């Protein structure tokens with residue numbers, strides 16, 4: 167078995183994905199996508215239902231409209247792109263993405279967010295050790311989610327979907343958002359660790375030649391995370407806490 171305690175010790179910075187890594191919101195995104203795509207396919211009379219595999223293979227970890235585009239392409243469904251201003255009723259790539267976002271926002275409002283306790287312990291230990299940390303998320307909801315989870319004050323560098331759009335950075339699986347976060351922290355990529363639960367995010371870490379890519383297995387499967395480039399796979403970030411025993 168791979169030793170996890172102390173695995174982060176040689177590195178200066180840790181770049182955390184958010185949904186599914188710090189907070190259980192990957193599940194909320196997943197269900198919101200399922201609700202939207204299931205209704206969309208049913209309206210079209212499509213016989214092949216939307217499944218969790220569709221989420222993991224085409225949507226997970228990617229920016230909102232990239233996820234829509236990627237899933238529609240997998241079913242050879244062509245829709246106009248539209249614009250981010252499209253209303254959720256519009257039958258466009260952007261309209262469908264915004265339709266899903268309404269479902270996500272409703273859950274966030276009604277249920278709130280509790281961070282994974284093991285993830286909070288690791289973040290706090292890294293801060294105590296003086297390591298640099300950042301959040302790198304494809305989501306435009308990253309700040310509200312961090313706020314709802316009570317984590318926002320722990321992070322000075324947050325590269326989210328809105329920042330990526332402002333700086334014209336391509337989303338995961340491209341490495342650019344992680345590289346930008348390392349630059350913002352002033353740390354070289356080979357001294358930084360990427361922590362990800364999505365195949366697209368692990369692939370981004372691998373493509374960016376980061377010192378280590380940690381896969382967090384929240385359902386994708388350890389083999390697939392390793393196959394996409396994870397050097398280490400854990401099921402909870404508490405496994406990486408050293409408690410002074412590194």
Ligand SMILES: O=P(O)(O)OC[C@H]1O[C@@H](O)[C@H](O)[C@@H](O)[C@@H]1O
Pocket residue numbers: 185192195196225226227228229230233267303304305306307308327364
């Ligand atoms: O639509 P948002 O909130 O900008 O999020 C985009 C993506 O953000 C990622 O973090 C999630 O893994 C995806 O499920 C989600 O689709």
